[in-house]
Amino acid sequence: MKPLALLAVLAAMFALTAPAAPTYNKDIAPILYQNCAGCHRPGEVAPFPLLSYQDTGKRAALIASVTKARVMPPWKAEPGYGDFRDVRRLTDEQIALIQQWASSGAPEGAGPKPTPPHFTDGWQLGQPDRIVTIPTKFSVPAGGPDVYRCFVIPLNLDKDTYIGAMEFRAGSRRTVHHALVFADPRGQGRKLAAGSPDGGYTCFGSPGFAGGLIGGWAPGITPRKPVAGFATTLEKGTDLVVQIHYHPSGAPAEDQSSLGLFYSDPPTHGRALVLVATRDIDIPPGDSHYVVKVSRTLAADAQVIGITPHAHYLCKDMKVNAYLPDGSVKPLIWIKDWDFNWQGAYTYATPVKLPKGTRVELEYTYDNSEGNPHNPAHPPVRVTYGEQTTNEMGLAFLSLAFPTPADAISFQRAMFLAR
Numbered sequence: 001m002k003p004l005a006l007l008a009v010l011a012a013m014f015a016l017t018a019p020a021a022p023t024y025n026k027d028i029a030p031i032l033y034q035n036c037a038g039c040h041r042p043g044e045v046a047p048f049p050l051l052s053y054q055d056t057g058k059r060a061a062l063i064a065s066v067t068k069a070r071v072m073p074p075w076k077a078e079p080g081y082g083d084f085r086d087v088r089r090l091t092d093e094q095i096a097l098i099q100q101w102a103s104s105g106a107p108e109g110a111g112p113k114p115t116p117p118h119f120t121d122g123w124q125l126g127q128p129d130r131i132v133t134i135p136t137k138f139s140v141p142a143g144g145p146d147v148y149r150c151f152v153i154p155l156n157l158d159k160d161t162y163i164g165a166m167e168f169r170a171g172s173r174r175t176v177h178h179a180l181v182f183a184d185p186r187g188q189g190r191k192l193a194a195g196s197p198d199g200g201y202t203c204f205g206s207p208g209f210a211g212g213l214i215g216g217w218a219p220g221i222t223p224r225k226p227v228a229g230f231a232t233t234l235e236k237g238t239d240l241v242v243q244i245h246y247h248p249s250g251a252p253a254e255d256q257s258s259l260g261l262f263y264s265d266p267p268t269h270g271r272a273l274v275l276v277a278t279r280d281i282d283i284p285p286g287d288s289h290y291v292v293k294v295s296r297t298l299a300a301d302a303q304v305i306g307i308t309p310h311a312h313y314l315c316k317d318m319k320v321n322a323y324l325p326d327g328s329v330k331p332l333i334w335i336k337d338w339d340f341n342w343q344g345a346y347t348y349a350t351p352v353k354l355p356k357g358t359r360v361e362l363e364y365t366y367d368n369s370e371g372n373p374h375n376p377a378h379p380p381v382r383v384t385y386g387e388q389t390t391n392e393m394g395l396a397f398l399s400l401a402f403p404t405p406a407d408a409i410s411f412q413r414a415m416f417l418a419r
């Protein structure tokens, strides 16, 4: 056979066996239902729904470009650096399929229309034992800068109480960007909120006191079911302080977010938080590659169950590595394009075991140049450590688990003595 004829035969075979262009009904809807609809549905944080062909076909090009760039679904942790639960990441095949679909004219396809997933509008974890809300309806302005407000929720606990799970429900889903829940056993939040008509006060970063972070929420987060043996202990008299980050949506809104508490038995396992952090931050204006490094050494064996990295607007790259005493390195997380608007608490699929003597080091890089689109200052200005939006921070919380509460206490004592 002549080469050209062979080519023709091959081309004909290929045409016969080549798969038809992907269609919305068969190929695309399942991907979007699984990975996008949680946020892209009415009443949720995303600006438009992605539930039907009508929602989706006209946006095919935009969907193809944001998925290819991995801007959507939002997920910051780089694969291969920490193995996390509830990963929001499309596979290369899914991205290719969306590209193919968009470039072949985004066909709807024949066949039955796909059925959108059913979402529970109520509490995802079932009926809470106790529901509390922020004290008043908070007015979120239509525009202007983001608002960071701490609300004090008095629990009036007459005895120590154990919380197995917590579920946050944003009142105004279009404006609540994220929430952090702190335990306040000494009533410090009440003092900061004294005299305020809405029971809250302005706060950014921390709640204004050294409070224990016990929970958080961001759009798209799956609330954590209770885990047998683990619980957060709230001492008698503890208040909750909820910090809410509001992002004005273009229309005035009112928010009265609530929190469902699920009680549990006293914990049989121990928990502790280790903070790896530095205040040594002083970034000259225009510096596009300012590196901060700090580490802490574990004073006893520990298992890391989660990690929460935190910085403000200028940070662009975050790496946290564990250097084990045997010389090996375990990457705990790497975020290559940190975005303050998408901070999250990352939970490991299986706890990471770190022996006594492991050095946990964070290495964060900041870009204080005009080229950083997140830079709030034009022209750039000197930025130092602090808790205001115009300051920077560099920290990571490691959430650790221990066989018993006594182990957690002796770990904390050993860490304290090592300081």
Ligand code: HEC
Pocket (backbone or CB within 6 Å): 031, 032, 035, 036, 037, 038, 039, 040, 045, 046, 047, 059, 062, 063, 066, 067, 072, 073, 074, 088, 090, 219, 220, 221
């Ligand atoms: C965790 C919530 C969440 C998930 C999951 C999510 N989105 Fe989004 N999406 C948003 C939000 C919020 C915005 C508005 C822009 C912003 O705040 O970053 C947005 C914006 C968009 C935009 C508009 C971008 C622009 O430049 O105007 C597109 C397109 C989009 N999302 C597609 C998707 C697709 C496709 C998926 C799934 C593969 C997805 N999103 C998953 C929250 C989400």
